[in-house]
Structures are given as C-alpha cells and as structure tokens.
Amino acid sequence: MIVGAVLLTACTGQLDGTLGVGSTSGIGSEDGMGGSPQAGGSSTGASTGAGGTTGTGGAAAVVKCTAISPGRAPIRRLTTYEYNNTVRDLLGDTTSPGSALPPQVDSGQSLFGNDADDQSPSGLLVEKYQTISEAIAARVTADSTALGKLNACASNVTSANAEACARTIATSLVSRGYRRAVASDEVDGFVGLYKTVRGLSSTVTFASGVAAMIEAILQAPEFLYRVEQGVAVDGNSSVRRVAGREMASRLSYLFWQTMPDDGLSQAADAGKLDTTEGVLAQAKTMVEDPRSRQMVAFFFDNLLPIPDLAVQTRSPDLFPKWSSSIGAAMRSEVQRVLQYEIFENTVQSSPPYKPGSWQAILTAPYTFVNQSLFGYYGASAFASGTTVTGTALTKVTLNPNERVGLMTMGGIMTGLTTTDLTNPVLRGSFIINKLMCRNLSVPAGLNPVAPDPYSGKTARERYGIHSALEPCATCHKMIDPLGLPFENFDAVGLYRSAEHWTDPNTKMSYDTQIDASGAVPGVTGKAANGLELVKLLATSPEVETCFAAHWMRFAYGRSLQATDSCNQQSVNTAFADAGYNVKELLLALTQSDGFLYRPVQ
Numbered sequence: 001m002i003v004g005a006v007l008l009t010a011c012t013g014q015l016d017g018t019l020g021v022g023s024t025s026g027i028g029s030e031d032g033m034g035g036s037p038q039a040g041g042s043s044t045g046a047s048t049g050a051g052g053t054t055g056t057g058g059a060a061a062v063v064k065c066t067a068i069s070p071g072r073a074p075i076r077r078l079t080t081y082e083y084n085n086t087v088r089d090l091l092g093d094t095t096s097p098g099s100a101l102p103p104q105v106d107s108g109q110s111l112f113g114n115d116a117d118d119q120s121p122s123g124l125l126v127e128k129y130q131t132i133s134e135a136i137a138a139r140v141t142a143d144s145t146a147l148g149k150l151n152a153c154a155s156n157v158t159s160a161n162a163e164a165c166a167r168t169i170a171t172s173l174v175s176r177g178y179r180r181a182v183a184s185d186e187v188d189g190f191v192g193l194y195k196t197v198r199g200l201s202s203t204v205t206f207a208s209g210v211a212a213m214i215e216a217i218l219q220a221p222e223f224l225y226r227v228e229q230g231v232a233v234d235g236n237s238s239v240r241r242v243a244g245r246e247m248a249s250r251l252s253y254l255f256w257q258t259m260p261d262d263g264l265s266q267a268a269d270a271g272k273l274d275t276t277e278g279v280l281a282q283a284k285t286m287v288e289d290p291r292s293r294q295m296v297a298f299f300f301d302n303l304l305p306i307p308d309l310a311v312q313t314r315s316p317d318l319f320p321k322w323s324s325s326i327g328a329a330m331r332s333e334v335q336r337v338l339q340y341e342i343f344e345n346t347v348q349s350s351p352p353y354k355p356g357s358w359q360a361i362l363t364a365p366y367t368f369v370n371q372s373l374f375g376y377y378g379a380s381a382f383a384s385g386t387t388v389t390g391t392a393l394t395k396v397t398l399n400p401n402e403r404v405g406l407m408t409m410g411g412i413m414t415g416l417t418t419t420d421l422t423n424p425v426l427r428g429s430f431i432i433n434k435l436m437c438r439n440l441s442v443p444a445g446l447n448p449v450a451p452d453p454y455s456g457k458t459a460r461e462r463y464g465i466h467s468a469l470e471p472c473a474t475c476h477k478m479i480d481p482l483g484l485p486f487e488n489f490d491a492v493g494l495y496r497s498a499e500h501w502t503d504p505n506t507k508m509s510y511d512t513q514i515d516a517s518g519a520v521p522g523v524t525g526k527a528a529n530g531l532e533l534v535k536l537l538a539t540s541p542e543v544e545t546c547f548a549a550h551w552m553r554f555a556y557g558r559s560l561q562a563t564d565s566c567n568q569q570s571v572n573t574a575f576a577d578a579g580y581n582v583k584e585l586l587l588a589l590t591q592s593d594g595f596l597y598r599p600v601q
Helices: 005-010 080-091 123-140 144-150 162-178 184-198 206-219 244-255 262-269 276-287 290-303 324-344 358-362 371-377 410-415 424-435 459-467 472-488 530-537 541-556 562-577 582-589
Strands: 231-233 236-241 366-369 394-397 498-502 509-513 597-599
Touching (some): 162 184, 162 206, 184 206, 244 290, 244 582, 276 290, 276 582, 324 366, 358 582, 366 371, 424 459, 472 530, 541 562
C-alpha cells in the first residue's frame, strides 16, 4: 500500500534521524580533529551553545530576559530509535523495524540523530517507510491471536461485526498513533480504506483490510512527524503555548523516547499539562520511571565513544588480554556507573559534589566490574583487598592513584583510540569539543595525519614534533594538554607508568617514564596527570554549561542559536542552583521557554 507516501513527501525540509549511536564525528580523522563544527554550533547563531559563551572559553554574558523567547520549533520526525519504540508501544511489534531505514546524512551539527534541520525526506526513505509498514502490518494481523492484541473484538470476527470492529481498531490506533484526539471524519477515512480493500475481492479477509489501515497510519505524516499547533497566549501574539496532548508528546519523547502512554494522555486531557507547574509535576514522575533510564543510556551512547567497543580490534601480540567480550563489558561498565550515579547514589563524593551531579560522574571514586573485567584491569586498579567473582557487575572502589571518574574508565580510553597506538589528539579533541563545546575543527585545506610512530619514544615526543608547526600549533596548544595527561592509559584502557617503544633501526627497546602533565583551558592550575586533569575539568564552568547545552539540543531536537540565549541562561542557572544534578537538569529543561512554548510560524 502507498497510502500516505504522497503526504510524507510533501513535508519537505526534513531528514531521517538515524545518526549512528555513539558517533564521534569531529574527532574521527587520524589527527583526531574533524572537519565540521561539533556540539551543535549553528552557522547562524552562537557557535557553542554552551551557556552563551563565544566558543573560546570564558564566562557567559548575562542576558536580560523579560519576554517569552522559545527560539525555533521546527517540525520533527521520529528518529529511528523513537520510531522503533513508538511502533512497539502502539502495535506490540518488538522487531525494531526502523533499523531498515536509510542512515541519516549528518551535517555535523547533531550528536543524537534528532536535529530537525537534518531531516529532509528522500525517495529512498519514503520507499522504506512503505515496505516497513507493510511488513509491520502483516505481522500484527498474522492470525486471530495477533489481531486480538489490537482489540478483543478482532479475536472472533463475523460478517455482522467486522466493520464495527475495524472502526474500533482504527479509532484507537489513529488517536494513539497521531498522539491527539481525532475527528470522526478522520476515522471514517481509514474505515473507508478498509471497506475498499475488502471490496476488491470476496477472498480479501478482515485481516487484510485491517492491515491496509495500519499501513496507512504508519505512513501518515501525523504519525511520522511530531505536529504541534499550540494554543494562543493572552496578550502575546508572537508565541503559542504547547499544551494538552502536544505537551504530553514533548514530555514523552524527552523522557521515554516514545509515544505518551494512557496515563500521560489522560493527564493531558484533564488539563494537567496546561500550566508550568503541571508540566513540572508530571516531569518529576516521569524522570523516576524506569523508561527514563533507557533514555539516559541512549543519550550517553551518543555522547560518549562507547557503542563500538565490542568491535574494536587490536594486535593480539601487543594486547593479548583484549577481546570483543571485554569491549562489550567496558560499555556496560560505563553505562552502569552513569545509571548508578544519576538514579541511585545518595552519597556525597569528595570534593563535595552533589550525588547524581555531572561533577560527581566526572570524579567518581568507584566503578562496576565483573570477574572478567576485574582480571582484565588487574587488582592494582582497585582498592587494596578488593576481589570480584561472577558475571554480575559489582560496585568497587578504585585505586585513587590510577583511576578516577568517567574519563579514566577503560571504555572511554579505548573508545578514543583507533589503532594499536594511543592518540592524545583524539582524546584531547573529545574533551575540547564534546565536554567543553569549543568546536575546534581542522582548518580548510588541511589533511592532518598521525605522526610517524618511529619519530619518538613517547607520544609526547611524537606529537610534540607534529603539533609544533603552524597552522596546527594554535589549536594543538589547547588540545594536546588535554590529551597527553591520559597517556597513562594504553590503547586498550590499561594503566601504565611507562611507554614501551622499539627502535626499528637498532631494534633496541625502551621503557620511558610517561610525562602525563597537562592543563585545562580557562581553568587555573596545572595537572600532573590524568587524575588531576579530571578534577580540573570538574571545576570548569564550560564543562558544566556544555553538558547542559547537549541536553538542550537533545530535548529541543535542533541546534542552538543566538535566539536561545534566554533558554540557555535559565537552564544553566537552574543546573548550577541544583549542584549540577543531572535529573534536576532534565526537569529544568521542561521549565524553559523553548520547551513550554513555540513561536508563531
């Protein structure tokens, strides 16, 4: 069936949101710097989005905000992840059918695959929606048991009740799938399609007629796009309030990455989402729902270089302990620490960072390992006397002389390495672009490559030669001091105090003590090693506002621009007032003008 395909192509200016999970665009070249701005800097607005900073560090200027200023609100199409979740919750199809959609053509602005500016539909996308819809419809109408899951009336259909049952199914699916109340004539259209298909031949079954309706619903713009109209605001003709079912969708796709459930829809219909206080009350409930944990995992899978750990390859001669199973366990380790700190931890860390805060994540004195990871890292990585057995991830205290916090975790260090040699530029670029939102990129016309691996005994020597030449030196003065402190971690995330190097000419081997000193731009003080650098990062205002900016882009589904200065200021202020608590940041997002309102367009 092709019902809805023409309507879909009419929604121009959009593109599919299927950015690969864990994308590290912007830090993927041999040198470690990409060729496009990162962290959503817009070509027409502020380049960093990090709380109003200019992209070169420093404190954000205070903005006077007196009027409602939501910024842009472009129409958004469901991302692949959202599509799969929505089809699951609407129809019970758990096969992740959206995985067959073509990948998004990433502009370099988005980390999360949901930037509306990158969602223009292609002919191939429309074709895939059609074939995917046909397959879904076939599965959910395959037999009486499957039909009965759509509605009890479909379990025992007769010629007398078939059309009425089809109408019941259509009414439910269209209302839930469109995420709003539907008019009777809209339902009539789908029932008319059912009747037309049934009338094609005496052999066409009830299931085929229902399948035709489902195909049409799944291809309709009202299903694929998050359509919003808003309601008028007294005394302000430039904005409209997002309320009712539209606000339910905003909340649901933020916290759960799927359509509103019945409870949320009922709250919307009761007017509970029509006030700022009502939205906050609902958000507080939703952030504690287990589905929010899945959303947070998705966010960090896209922000951090961890999704591909299981397919990382290394020389078995140089790294005999490395395996795909270790890579997979490292990814689970990172996600478990994040889940624990954000949703479970109640103990204040030292320095006194609030439990569940971004600073506490950056400086966490613990991790979670199973027996295989414990053996991989070695007993010296943990507090004296620690032992771990079994396959379950167990919370353990780290050896504070070797590791502390997110950045020193094996998964992060391995994920920021692409060969058998470490790359301090890749690691430093990740911090400067993803943690500080400075958006450095390779100057036009340059094609940077990694230095000759035999040009020095240590990475500091090799990259020191490579980075001393202009025009590279200007950027590397910021990048290298952030990457070199992590040279105490090898290409597979294991701690080392010296770097082993063999001269290819003399065949003589050297074990050279690593100089892991560095610094954080904009932060007073020097770091003797990665542990001290992590603690400096936790004190950087840029790191905090950059983290908030990532969440704003994720929540708004677009890059941030100069018109978002008041949104950023309100969110950053609330984030700071909450001790940089991540859950409080999520709640603050729902209280911003960019979430509560939309401009009149």
